[in-house]
Amino acid sequence: MLTRTPPDSPMLFEEVPLVPDFSLELTARKAGHWPVAGTDEAGRGPLAGPVVAAAVILDPDNIPDGLNDSKQLTAAQRENLFEAILATAEVSIAASGPRHIDERNILRASLDAMRRAVAGLSLTPAYVLTDGRDVPLGLCCPGKAVIRGDARSVSIAAASIIAKVTRDRMMARAHHVFPAYGFANHAGYGTPQHRAGIDTHGPCLLHRMSFRPLKKDGVLAEE
Known part of the structure; x- marks a missing residue:
């Protein structure tokens, strides 16, 4: 079973700081x-491509x-921080591809990628802070799910940046293989350009066939 924060948990109603800090990590250290590792993912919502997870110490x-939360940063800021994190921290990256997502569902595929990212760290963590409501099963150590963790923990924020930049680069490369869909412009999200590409050309190997508006036969569902 998943370890999930109850919907009435005080965590859901806490005032979230505008800028993440190191306090959750220090609390774990005092205990x-x-x-302490932070882990996060990028790419749960797109119609195509992998979900990418990163773990950072x-x-x-x-x-x-x-x-900061990768969504609060510009692309240039993310790129600069990506290089700074790689130069100063322990980093591991893992991904779950479209078929994995279709077979297991996006939540389980995301958590599995996070678990593998943590397992891939060259330095074994004693505690893991995970963005969201769920702690991946099979971690090497105790973990804590942190609602809006990328806005509260710098370790999770760093992981969100690594995951986001990595996935964006993957989808930019995918654009050269499947140019009809415009992956470099939207990273697989369901934009009008992307949907038009599917309408015209049908799905490619990167599409998540379990996602609306894609049907199993690869045709856009009726809205």
Whole structure:
């Protein structure tokens, strides 16, 4: 069973700070859990492409400036922070592809990618902070789900940046293989351009056939 934050949990009603900090990591450290990893994913909503997860263990003495939820940053800021995180932190990346998503559903595929990202860290964490309501099963250590974690924890924020930039780069490369869909412009999200490409050419290998508005036969469903 999934470890899920109850809907009436005080966590859901806490005032979320505008800028993430290191307080959750320090709380875990005081409890004897160190090092602490943050994990997050990118790409749960698109109609095509993988969901990408990252796990990051920051050096508390060398945390890059400007870490925040990847959605609050410009593409240029994300790219700069991506390089800064890689240069100063332990980082691992994993992905679940479209067929995995179709077979297991997007939630399970996302959590599985997070679990594999944590397992791939060269430094074994003693505690994991996960963005969202669920802690992946099979972690090597205890974990905590943090609602809006990328706005509360710099470790999760760093993971969100790594996952987002990695996935955007993957979809930009996919554009050269499947140019008819415009993946470089929308990263697989259901934009008018993307839907028009599916209408005209049908789905490709990167499409998630279990997602609306895609049908199993690859034709757009009626709205």
